Amino acid sequence: MRSLKGDTLDPKGLVAEAYKIDGITPAECRSIFLDWALNLQGDSKEALTVLLNRHGNDDHPMTQVMREGLTASERPRRRGGWRSRERP
Template identity: 55%
Template structure:
């Protein structure tokens, strides 16, 4: 599956073309990208393809860091239980 399928609006591709873009703008674009994905596309599947397509060739670009952080966050285990799990019976 190609990068075009995982970036149907071209948001990630366009972010790499914007001169002087910063991390806050990249995070905003990333959020818009994630919210605009179709229900049949899992961001966990899309991010490695987008990283290979864009971040590997431009590792110093702020969007590269955002993509890498997104992948790490999606793979990180989530805390389960909350205060109820810590209560003694």
């Protein structure tokens, strides 16, 4: 079994390998993405932007998963608070 080597943005080379797999499904890409995200050291938004520029093939399911991850990585805004739950 060969060892996957990557760089600081793709430490295990998972994203690069996903693009080499013929017939990979979106579900498999999400699983790879989760493993990648758990092993990433640093800013995921920056890393995703670079990886999309490096690998982004519009027809590939990994591209769609990474784009979704880029959108989801934006910080959610807090809405409400204790005052909004207070009864009149």
